[in-house]
Amino acid sequence: MKFNVNTISQDALPWIIEYDSSKCMLCGKCCAVCSFQAIKVDVQKRKKIQAISNENGFSIDSDQKAIPVIKQVIDEKHFCRGCGMCTKVCPNGAIKARRNKTEIFGTRYRAKTAQSVKRGGRNNLHCEKRTLDKIKVGRISQMTDPSLDALRHTFDIRTNLGRILSPDKLNFSVCENELKINGNMPVNTSIYPVIISDMSIGALSPRMWEAIAIAVAYLNEVKGIPIRMCTGEGGIPDRLLKSRYLKYMILQIASGHFGWNRIVNALEYMKEDPAGILIKIGQGAKPGDGGLLMAQKNVRLIQEIRGVPHADLLSPPNHQGLYSIEESVQKMFLSMNCAFKFRVPVAIKVAASSTSVSVYNNLLRDPYNIVGGFFIDGMEGATGAAHEISLNHTGHPIVSKLRDCYLSAVKQGRQGQIPIFAGGGIGMNGNLAADTFKMLCLGANGVIIGKLILQIAGCVGNDYGKCNACNTGCCPVGITTQNPKLTQRLDIDTVAQNIANYIIASDIELKKLLAPVGNSSLPIGRSDALISVDKNVADRLNIQYAC
Amino acid sequence: MCRIGAIKSQHYIHLSATLKLMRSQQKGYDNSGFAIVAQDLGGIFEKYKNFPILSLAGNNKAVEITEKYTQSLGFSKVFQYKMEVNNNEKLNIEPLENYIFIAYEYPKNYENSTKEQKENLLLDTRLKLRELLSENDDGYVYSFYENVISLKEIGSPVDIGKYFNLFGDKVDIKAKILTVQCRQNTNYDIVRYAAHPFFLSGYTTLTNGENTFYEKNKLALKPLYKGYIGFESDSQCFLYTLHYAHKILKWPIEYYKHILTPLSWDEMQAREDKEVLTRIRMSMANFEINGPNATIGVLPDGTMINVMDSKKLRPVVVAKDKDIAIITSEITGVNELLPNRDINKDIYTNERETIVIDNNLNIKRIKQ
Known part of the structure; x- marks a missing residue:
């Protein structure tokens, strides 16, 4: 059997879709909701072989059919981000994303695309208790x-925005026992x-x-x-x-x-x-x-x-x-x-x-x-x-x-x-x-x-x-x-x-x-x-x- | 808690009045100290009103160091009074060897100097002496100024009074302004410099309570003036802020309250002078206090003031009769000294006012 070992595989993706077809009612909501197009409807071939006993001993019965399933898209663009929208919309809990702890995806991504990895959010090195x-x-x-x-x-919960002068630099003068502002000061x-x-x-x-x-x-x-x-x-x-x-x-x-x-x-x-x-x-x-x-x-x-x-x-x-x-x-x-x-x-x-x-x-x-x-x-x-x-x-x-x-x-x-x-x-x-x-x-x-x-x-x-x-x-x-x-x-x-x-x-x-x-x-x-x-x-x- | 008191009189009164004022307030303090600052002096010091008086406490070496240093600057001694002490009784006090008040003549080269220059010399001298005497813990200089003496000690106020023979007429020291405090500041170490009243160049303050913005105050005040040192007590901040606002910035005394406990932003917006008040609050945010406090102050011209923290009040009452005005922590103290006054005129200072008592004992209540 020949297959290409150099293409990206599911276990290299940061998130792996776990799908249980027995629970799936094929409503299609998960695919519709996935903004990354990280899952798609696919067809799987299923073959069921049964040995049935009869008067001659037994016979082999083969039942072959195609069933619709939800399948994870495996490529560098449409990889699952683990957002969980599919789980959120699934009425039967048939699908969820699981974090893949191997950190190989970044390596594969760079090797395939010659691009730096880009994303949003915070740094992902959050492993220690914060100072605060x-x-x-x-x-x-x-x-x-x-x-x-x-x-x-x-409580007087106020702070200030704007330059503050030191007290001796305030542009004040005393007039009849009151402080008066003489001229401009920073806002x-x-x-x-x-x-x-x-x-x-x-x-x-x-x-x-x-x-x-x-x-x-x-x-x-x-x-x-x-x-x-x-x-x-x-x-x-x-x-x-x-x-x-x-x-x-x-x-x-x-x-x-x-x-x-x-x-x-x-x-x-x-x-x-x-x-x-x-x-x-x-x-x-x-x-x-x-x-x-x-x-x-x-x-x-x-x-x-x-x-x-x-x-x-x-x-x-x-x-x-x-x-x-x-x-x-x-x-x-x-x-x-x-x-x-x-x-x-x-x-x-x-x-x-x-x-x-x-x-x-x-x-x-x-x-x-x-x-x-x-x-x-x-x-x-x-x-x-x-x-x-x-x-x-x-x-x-x-x-x-x-x-x-x-x-x-x-x-x-x-x-x-x-x-x-x-x-x-x-x-x-x-x-x-x-x-x-x-x-x-x-x-x-x-x-x-x-x-x-x-x-x-x-x-x-x-x-x-x-x-x-x-x-x-x-x-x-x-x-x-x-x-x-x-x-x-x-x-x-x-x-x-x-x-x-x-x-x-x-x-x-x-x-x-x-x-x-x-x-x-x-x-x-x-x-x-x-x-x-x-x-x-x-x-x-x-x-x-x-x- | 501290108990504080201030007496302002039209005539000279004896130091013992401070003990009379404070004894009935005894349940409010812990017998850990007693301190007096007397201003506008009478009795044996009446003749020396125009001479700066150094208040010194320490061992014999402290006296020696002080004499040597003041001489080196050109000060000449005109009068010296050493407190006679009572060693006969077993008293709760941690005494030092000497308690001396020395009146000096200014150095010759200061004959034509301005008041400012002379004040500066006195401050520099006191600070240097403090440094010299601290090296081996030989002694303490509490004040060096015209017409002012300070006496502080650790121990029971009554015992300290007995030790210095302050009960009775034996010691002929009188004054028109007396400020007194019982209990050392025990939030920090018990040290003599932590005992208020604090005095700096004509300004005196004493404060009951705890200054929760102490650290902010200290960091802001420290670099502003050479005299802002020590900070053994969080209450020193009140003195330095008063000195800074009134003496250095030259702002009217009403603004002291605006600095310590500014109005809320919303209240300010309703005021005609909101622009000034806002500027003060922003520029002096690090001078703000956040209570709980009651502060009594004395200005160089003898005016006495009282302000409170704006939310967690410490006890204080202001009362007077014809000749004497008193600001103190508890009414019992006033009753001892002014039993025949009209009590309906007693004032319990509120959180938004400044009490100002002038030299004719007129009391002004200034609303913040």
Whole structure:
């Protein structure tokens, strides 16, 4: 028997379909729902041989028939991502995907296609307990400082975005025993300490993006939680630009400058200022790499918003023409500040790196006081599309980097002057409030979250190789796809409600942490509230070790 | 818990008034210490009002080091008073060998110096002496300033009073402003420098409670001024923030409250001065306290103030009669000193006000 051993086989795929034809009622729902076309209807030949005894002894009866079955597609494009949609729709539990623990697929894929492996999601090297999980809130108020009542007490959960002047630089004068403002000072605004991070229209389906925007507007206007969302690179719909809801949006400008034509043209029609401008230099999931929007997701609507033709959209890894921090401050920050007449805080987002402290120090010393926020994104951050090698093998954890930046500012007496927003794996264990609280105590002014929001919306991807196919445009739950059939799966109202609910629940939980440490406002930099049960973590972060 | 008290009088009153004020509040503290700062001095110090007085406690070597160092700077001693102690009884106290107040004449080259320059010299001298005396734990310098003395010790307040003969008229030290605290700060080590009232260049504070934003405060304050040192107690932050806001930033005293316990963002938005208040809150986020605290302060001009934490109040009462105003932790203390006052005029400071008592004992309640 001859067969080709060099083609990819089922046991090399990352997920293996387990199908029980005896339970299958041939409804075909699994094939219809599979956005990756990883399963198909096939026909199998079945032959049944029976020996039947008779008066002559026995005779052989052969029953041969063809039966329809569900079969896994075995190739490098349509491989199963384990999203589980087939299991979800199967009325009889006849089909499921099983994770194949052998890691051979990447090797086969590269060997066959001469392409790097691309995907979305977070890095898949999540095998250790996270640093944040080794930290506990250990300074509980007892007797000397009574704990607060999380349900009855009022809490002031606000942080700020925008450049903060040291008290002696405030442009005040005393007039009849009152302080008066003499002249201009950098803009700063009071916001909730959680920002929904930059996920663009394009990376997300318009329905998903809209659901986030609805949730943000609801939280602000109905629940009084002043949360902000960042648009991501790629602009925002024209109608939103000219609406009063723009005030909840932080507009992003990244190295591809996608969407900025439309934003600039809308400037004179804006009813409200945006909440901020975020200049993206890098992101934690793929540091040193630019944005990546595959052509299959760059549909007509996205082309219109971004002002681009139908093609793969690859943002350069850096902002062309910016070669130093000083230059970046002068050119880009100043022009962004000018564009919005110095009424809108302008912040920078960088991937966490061994060099982050130097960058932060440089910005802190900027004499023009125009950098209004420092967003650092750690390697546990997610992405809609990246080369897997970037995801798995580049980057820097966020926790120690945040701490280093904060303590470096303390050393100069400049803590808080450029608010730090830290991200990358925040809420990865499902608990946003706990992560936020700990990051605040370590010196963050706030956190940024992305992947968590998608998981709230129904994303099935996880850090053990499940799905993570955001780059393909085939998102099975309508979140990271532009395919109209797939986007219809996402119910905007339900998703908006779930996001709002989650944030409201987190707000309650945040109070449940503030109360026992006896604080009614945010404990930014209050690292004495934390302990670590890991000596190395405690030493590295300069917090108390407890065992 | 600490018990704190402050007496502001139109006439000189004896140091023993502090013991009278605090004895009835005894159930509120743990007998671990007693400290007094007396300002606007009378009695034996009345003649030396314009001379800086060094408050020193320590062994004989501390006295020697102090004399040598102050001489080297050109200070000349004009008066010295050593506290007579009572060694006869068995008392709960950890005494040192000497408790001395030394009034100096400024060095000759400071004759034409400004007040600021002189204050700077006194501060530098105190800080250096503190460093010299700490090397071998020889002694402590609590204050070096005109018209001010400080006395602190570890032990039972009543026993400390007996030890220093403060009951009765034996010691002729009087003052118009007396601040006093019972109990050492036991959240941290029991050390003399952790005992309030704390004093810096004319400013005094004493605080009851726990400053839960101590670490943030400390990190923010430390680099701002050479005098912001020690931090043996979280309550020192209150003094340094007061000094920074009032002396260095030169902001009116009303803003001290806005720094310590700013209004919530929502409340600020309803205010005409929201822009100023927002700027203060943002720029001074690291100076904010988060309670529970009651703080009493004295400004260089003798004005006495009281502010509270905005949510978990510590006890405090403000009361006065014609000649004396008192701010203290418990009403029992006031009743001892001002039994005939109109109690209807007693004030229980609320979470959003600053009490200001001027030199004529007029009490202003400033709403935040």
